Amino acid sequence: MKTVLREGIQPDDGAEFLIFIPRAEEVVKGILSDQAYDIPSDPDTVEEADMKLPDWFDENKFKQGCRFFWDFCLPHTFSMFIGFVGAISIPTIISVLVGTQKSNTPYTAYKRYVSTYLHVLSWFSNDLKPGSVSWRSLNTVRNRHMRAGKSARLKNQGKVSQRDLALTMFGFVGFSVLNPHKFHITQLNSGDMEAYIHAWSVIGSLLGTQDRYNICRKTFDETQQVLQMLVDEMYTPCLENVPEYFEHSARVLSQVSTVFVSFVDADFLIYWTKHLCNVPGYIYTEGDRIDLQKKLRKLQNGADDIGIDSMELIHKCELATPPTRCRLLYLKDYDTVADSPAYKNLPFKSKFNMALFYVSMGFYSTFIGRHILNLYYKFLMYLAQHFPYIAILRYGFKNAFVNMFKEDDKDPTPPKLNSEYYMKNKETWYQATYNVLMLCIVCCYCFCCIASLVY
Template sequence: MENGKHIKSDSNFAKSVSTEDTVKEENPEAVKYLEHLLKDGAVEEDDGRDLELPPWYDEKLFKNGQRYMKKYHFVIFSGMLSGLVAVLAIPSILNVLICTRQSSTPATAYRRYARTIFHVLAWYDYPLQKGSKFWESLNMVRKAHLRSSRACGKLKVGGITQKDMALTQFGFIGFITLGAPRIRLYDQDFLEGTSHMWRVLGYLLGIKDEYNICGENWEVTKMRLDIAMRKVYRPALDNASPDFFQMTKSLLNGLKPVNMMLTPGSFIFFTKRLAYCKGYEYYDEDFPNKVRIPNQKQYFNDLGWWDRFLVSYGLFLVTYLHQYSIVRWYLNLRVWVIQFLMYYFPIGAFFKYGIKWSYVRIFASSSEYDTHDD
């Protein structure tokens, strides 16, 4: 980024926040939360408090959230990837990513998002206790965020705010939890455990309780996620800037050497469908009242044949087959193999980025992450 020429005004973004759904009676608490987040959260940053567990931490509930990674590995990571794509549509977050120059090319995006994957896996795999790799990972991520925030602040781009962190939280859990019924996933324990786990993670990463998109229980979390999706994410995706598409292409093309089924066309379609953007419906149930709208443009028809196949194949798998244990086992195994190879033998990346660049480590003392990555 040079002289801030790519910066999209956050005030313009605030004006674009959706005023649709006015016919729907909004929950007053949800409205109050979102207004506070978008106004006050946009000027407050991480206060730099010590890394300590919150007083409301529930160990049993947290571990319950962790264990669902084994059961729903495929859809959790698919939802997170769509969430990461959606996050790029939020101008203030996109500006910071452009400023840090860690995601603007496929090569840099590969390393950044490989680290993100390995950190998330650490949060699901290791025990939450001081001295563990879980704790080490969180500490590294938080310090990196603070460094990036200070650096971008000096360049007049703006730091990482409470609003940015809370909306990024949505990226990690919003689609998989709100979209659970769309894949026939009616597991209340999963929703409660996941909500509490990410509430704790948000707190440890510097989000104040008043801004945390995850509340004291799933009902509160659902309320906040729903209004954020409809009022923030949907209009942001509908009005995404050219930089969004460029960064999304870098993200997905960057990871493509380790997963050939990641294409910008199909994943942008998946993401906009999850946010209920008009024109990105696929099944009848995607439409309001489950009735197709005559003559409405369908962006599926604009996709190339390979992207149309990936969308049709992917949606059929998760909508109708994921509910069966044998299919979940197959899909989970496939993702586990990809992640195993990505860590130990990323052969596809070797040819595109070279052997040295292809290996990503988050805990090695010589890790690039520890020196200047965000």
């Protein structure tokens, strides 16, 4: 029987041979629907789950996607950290995350997120077949999702749904596919990006995501469309009005990242996440500033410089947290990037880190820079797995080592409210000086490590 593919056209009941391929708009509409939230990520019991490769799995394409990850392992990793910050702005996701009590303190967050990233590394480092390390890893993660979902339902804290799986996957793959130019990720061979998308599509399927809710589509263009629509309709409004415990969760996550890269801080991560998700006012380049002023002028419609509610610049999302405050944007505040309110309120350390990130990514865009910084990244990953000296100093020798197949530790300590982080004291000159000196020491240490690896 001949199979016919017709994009975006629902088959009639009599056309059994017709395969329905939804357009990007229909995929996103399905992900954000109530039905997607009602469908759990997996059956109620581990025994009922059947993990198998999808029919459309292409082994050669999957291996090409794995190679592409390692070709740009540093920016892919950083985009995932940014993606994690975005994911915890989704109310249903952070509700389950906080309810597990496995990432509410710096130590438990270290155990959870390092374990998660070790799982990711195993998926791109081993053959994907039954009995392999990556297969065992995927099965472990899937079982944890089942237990977390069941626990959340019993506590009336939500569930792990098909929608949550799709939105969480965005955290792993979204920004590196949607904004590869901002991370200086480029194809080295034809089809690299589509192969990378295929690899994540397979991983998502093995973790229980149904094909109709899989954000990694068959082509690069369609995947970008889906990702951009999810940013506009979900991530931007959620980051504009973050749910309770977002600030706390983002900050414990930033402490985990310092185990790998010492210059990353929470304010930098949050600002950069909002910048990538086009949250109004979170600008960094002159082009961003000009675009924002054009939008404000259009909404003012020739009137004096009146404040424009930030919600008028973003898509309304019924799933986002209701606005708790009105944030007004004034045209005069965006004559320069340095004087824009969100950037101006950043600590000097965060501004320095942002500049350092830009310089590092500029160096990474060169052939030599990419190979040197990839080598340095692999060196850091080796230390994190075999001799995590920073974690040893923080949590003790025994607690510093992470076994990704072992259940994460729990801590009943409740997370802090967002309001506790909003009451920040103004940074003093001596605090800024101390932070810069410490960053310079860290940069010198990193330079010495890179030089020793190269020479």
